[in-house]
């Protein structure tokens with residue numbers, strides 16, 4: 464059984480937001496097109512307290528309950544069965560959706576009989592990568608949908624190294640056109 468994890472498709476990671484992936488909004492139509500094909504869709508949101516140590520590394524973004532922390536307005540939320548919140552403590556980064564504090568993602572996937580995890584969303588170098596690495600390390604067959612992810616692109620080369628790291632870990636990078644049923 465397959466599941467789709469939509470990572471952090473939030474206003475602050477899209478153009479006009481506080482920590483934008485320059486083309487972050489491009490992932491929205493792709494995710495909307497594929498999310499229908501999955502029996503289980505979950506989505507994470509970065510959800511930081513105002514005084515998080517995370518903001519020593521990053522400009523303040525996705526502060527809990529703020530507009531910037533909302534899903535992108537065009538993301539289809541109807542198929543999302545479980546809403547995960549992560550980075551909710553003030554001493555952690557919470558990059559991976561498996562670090563969600565309101566739900567135990569690993570347990571949830573196991574209870575539903577999921578063995579294949581597909582991942583899309585934002586951002587390639589941080590939360591997508593961490594989620595994918597956690598997923599494969601927990602034993603799920605893990606696919607990252609290349610045209611459904613975008614990088615924050617802080618330093619040249621970061622996206623390519625993240626893609627290489629994921630490939631090296633045994634994660635399959637696929638295009639959304641391969642997801643047909």
Ligand code: VGL
Nearest residue numbers: 471509585586589590591
């Ligand atoms: C993210 C940087 C800081 C992400 C979250 O969602 O990839 N990146 N916090």
Ligand code: ZN
Nearest residue numbers: 509517525550
């Ligand atoms: Zn964050």
